Amino acid sequence: MSKRVIIIGAGLAGLTAAHAAAKQGATVLVVDRGPIGIGTNSVLANGFFAGPSEKYSPDDYIRDTLRAGRGLNRESMVRLVAREAPSAFQRLRSAGVLLKDRGAQRCVVSPDPSVIPGVALMRKLADLVKTLEGVHVLPGFQVTELPCHNGRVCGVRGFNRKGEELDIDAPAVVLAAGGAGAIHRRHDNQKKILGQGYALAARAGLDLWDMEFVQFFPLVFADPRLPALIVYPPFAREAKLVDSAGESILEKHGLGDVNDAIVKKRDSFSALLFEEAQAGGVFLDLRDVPDSAWNVHPLAIFKRLRFDFRKKPVAVAPAVHFTMGGLRTGETCETDIGGLFACGEILWGLHGANRMGGNAMTECVVSGALAGRFAAERALREMPVPSCREKPRQDLAAAAVPGAGEVRDIFSAIRATAWECAGIVRSDDGLRRGIERIEAIEQRLKPLGAAGPGGRAVLEDARASALVLRAILQASLGRRESRGSFLRSDFPDEGDGSWLKNSCLGYDADKNTFTVKYLPVEGA
Numbered sequence: 115m116s117k118r119v120i121i122i123g124a125g126l127a128g129l130t131a132a133h134a135a136a137k138q139g140a141t142v143l144v145v146d147r148g149p150i151g152i153g154t155n156s157v158l159a160n161g162f163f164a165g166p167s168e169k170y171s172p173d174d175y176i177r178d179t180l181r182a183g184r185g186l187n188r189e190s191m192v193r194l195v196a197r198e199a200p201s202a203f204q205r206l207r208s209a210g211v212l213l214k215d216r217g218a219q220r221c222v223v224s225p226d227p228s229v230i231p232g233v234a235l236m237r238k239l240a241d242l243v244k245t246l247e248g249v250h251v252l253p254g255f256q257v258t259e260l261p262c263h264n265g266r267v268c269g270v271r272g273f274n275r276k277g278e279e280l281d282i283d284a285p286a287v288v289l290a291a292g293g294a295g296a297i298h299r300r301h302d303n304q305k306k307i308l309g310q311g312y313a314l315a316a317r318a319g320l321d322l323w324d325m326e327f328v329q330f331f332p333l334v335f336a337d338p339r340l341p342a343l344i345v346y347p348p349f350a351r352e353a354k355l356v357d358s359a360g361e362s363i364l365e366k367h368g369l370g371d372v373n374d375a376i377v378k379k380r381d382s383f384s385a386l387l388f389e390e391a392q393a394g395g396v397f398l399d400l401r402d403v404p405d406s407a408w409n410v411h412p413l414a415i416f417k418r419l420r421f422d423f424r425k426k427p428v429a430v431a432p433a434v435h436f437t438m439g440g441l442r443t444g445e446t447c448e449t450d451i452g453g454l455f456a457c458g459e460i461l462w463g464l465h466g467a468n469r470m471g472g473n474a475m476t477e478c479v480v481s482g483a484l485a486g487r488f489a490a491e492r493a494l495r496e497m498p499v500p501s502c503r504e505k506p507r508q509d510l511a512a513a514a515v516p517g518a519g520e521v522r523d524i525f526s527a528i529r530a531t532a533w534e535c536a537g538i539v540r541s542d543d544g545l546r547r548g549i550e551r552i553e554a555i556e557q558r559l560k561p562l563g564a565a566g567p568g569g570r571a572v573l574e575d576a577r578a579s580a581l582v583l584r585a586i587l588q589a590s591l592g593r594r595e596s597r598g599s600f601l602r603s604d605f606p607d608e609g610d611g612s613w614l615k616n617s618c619l620g621y622d623a624d625k626n627t628f629t630v631k632y633l634p635v636e637g638a
Contacts, residue, residue, distance in 0.1 A: 176192050277567030286454075323617065
């Protein structure tokens with residue numbers, strides 16, 4: 115269909131793009147592995163948006179974002195977000211999302227304090243998008259390829275829940291597939307956020323930028339009886355963070371307020387808590403928090419969990435939260451492949467070496483609106499593109515169908531390698547060992563096939579995870595410094611001006627290899 119926009123991913127960025135594209139008059143198809151809006155990281159969010167306001171100028175926002183990024187941000191992208199954010203917030207309000215101003219941030223107000231704000235936000239947007247004329251949704255569809263012809267995208271190729279192969283033609287595709295947090299053993303992402311979008315883009319010929327920068331959140335539930343849920347700030351004054359002996363960790367390390375440590379010292383705080391957890395454990399003690407605090411956000415959420423927080427401390431530890439790297443685009447969010455746009459966490463440039471709190475959600479609504487708008491304009495003006503079917507399908511024949519236990523073992527090996535070799539603090543030895551391990555895992559995956567759609571989906575995920583982890587490891591190996599979220603035990607200091615460089619990974623699909631370059635920061 116010559117006027118169609120396909121959007122891969124139904125999180126905040128994808129649904130924002132769908133809304134923007136529909137408003138331009140394009141026919142929109144939203145495809146996602148899971149249910150529309152609800153199977154994404156956006157539903158797990160605390161609902162905070164950073165951005166300019168009457169009390170927080172664009173210059174202040176730009177300064178703070180660049181400061182958090184430690185000089186590796188793409189400044190043109192930061193300025194673009196500063197310019198577009200206020201109108202993006204207004205569109206959310208017009209869609210019925212209740213936003214409350216809180217200093218330099220806006221926060222989503224959930225009608226029920228026991229419901230995560232991200233859930234309230236995504237329910238509202240999913241319901242809205244489904245009512246828009248010209249918008250169609252296809253849940254349970256896994257994209258396996260982005261067919262291109264003469265530097266232009268032709269649509270998408272993939273399979274549905276029944277295992278049926280589908281080629282869907284379109285002159286414009288928006289990649290809003292999220293990040294890759296779930297490739298690590300400890301993470302707070304949805305379990306299927308495994309870097310599939312990065313793998314699709316790399317295989318289509320796009321470079322991956324700054325993949326070594328992965329953000330960890332300091333406090334995530336670590337009790338095996340609980341989900342790996344972020345312990346959202348702000349914390350009540352009576353909340354304590356203690357070690358296995360009951361000693362205050364904050365007092366021991368002179369950190370003061372836990373809220374301040376999370377916002378301003380997130381990386382060093384995560385590294386510190388990782389060491390404490392290894393030494394005996396870290397526990398959040400909420401026993402002295404007054405009854406009134408349990409009826410408001412965020413503690414109201416905990417009341418739904420099967421754990422008696424009022425009688426005993428709960429184990430917490432750092433976990434992977436966000437990936438800063440991704441795809442380079444222009445201000446229209448179009449990539450170097452004509453008609454292929456990117457938005458949300460998969461986009462590169464705003465965050466640099468670390469993401470300022472609240473910028474993930476802002477990035478989604480700003481880049482989603484731009485990608486959707488310009489993808490629609492592209493679709494509406496383009497002549498028909500060649501069909502996906504003109505490119506031969508990949509040969510799906512394989513030597514062996516793995517058992518469920520073997521696939522679990524492979525995923526376990528990938529996650530262990532990511533956590534142990536590309537974790538909070540990295541080293542040359544660990545990174546080299548990680549590359550050897552992931553190459554062995556990829557060799558193990560190479561001959562495997564699947565008998566049904568469920569098995570195939572798992573294998574596609576495993577291959578994407580391995581590819582993206584290799585990109586993270588290889589980009590990390592060459593950066594010989596510690597900067598922002600990237601910490602190395604063998605290079606503990608931030609490098610001088612000679613390390614104001616962005617990593618750029620080019621993928622050779624025929625050889626299954628990455629080439630890494632480190633390029634001077636734009637404008638440096």
